[in-house]
Amino acid sequence: MKLFSDYHSHPQGHRVQPYSQDLLQPWVDSARKVGLRDIAFTDHDRYREGVVFAEIDRLRENNPDIKIRAGIELDNDPRHSAAGRKWVEDHWDALDFVLGSVHFLEDDDEMFDSVPRGAGQFEGRDIDAIFADYFRRVREIATSGLVDCLAHIDLIKIHGHQPRRDIAAMIDETLELVRARGMAIELSTAGWRKPVNELYPSDPIIRAAVAKGIPFTTASDAHSHVQLGEGFERLAEKMSKFGIQEISVFEKHKGQGRVLCTL
Ligand SMILES: [Zn+2]
Ligand SMILES: [Zn+2]
Secondary structure, eight states, rough: BBEEEEEOOTTTTTTTTOHHHHHHHHHHHHHTTTOOOEEEEEOOOGGGGGOHHHHHHHHHHHHHSSEEEEEEEOOOTTTHHHHHHHHHTTTTTTTTTEEEEOOOSSSSSSSSTTHHHHHHHHTSHHHHHHHHHHHHHHHHTTTTTTOOOEETTTTTGGTSSSOSOOOHHHHHHHHHHHHHHEEEEEEGGGGGTTOSSSBBOOOHHHHHHHHHOOOOOEOOOSSSSSTTTTHHHHHHHHHHHTTTTEEEEEEEEEEEEEEEOOO
């Protein structure tokens, strides 16, 4: 199976680097090289100042063979997310795709998913309580009305922690919300390069999402253009095992039905 779309990428990395052809063209070149035909730029909303829609338009004109989606990764940053949400609302019509993420727990200053520092937030804590708190926050961002797709829905496992209690009911509640709101979730290979060394999401969550008919996107969470499509062959194998043959692509927030992956 050949996957053709990568809907999670960070051209700016972790700082503001305003969009320009020099910044973005290497991403399209890399996409083309690895056989991707549909990509979304989803920089963190805290770097929204660098998102220049006119540059994305120019990039589209220069690269008509690749679909290029204007996106953003909106998270629960306690300092920036209010302004981020406002920005998403103000630019809703220019955006194709909004990812929703939870990167913050109780610590306002540090993302829990920074490696290895974020693991400190788990030390000496009740892991089950952390999982419950995390999924509560996921449901909160899912109900913002501003999100098309949830990113790395079980990111909380990043440092390798596993819940002690059965979380099936919590997952079901979360996925039910996703289904009811018509959102997608992503299959992200980023988990394979983190300490947990596991796809986001885990197999039981994929199984539950398939059972609910929730659509998927495919994603690398690339922070460098060479990471685009990383691990996609392995992901394709996994998707075949689950019988997933279609993924969602987005234009102006509308999942355009499901598009068949080329098997
Ligand atoms: Zn993220
Ligand atoms: Zn990301």
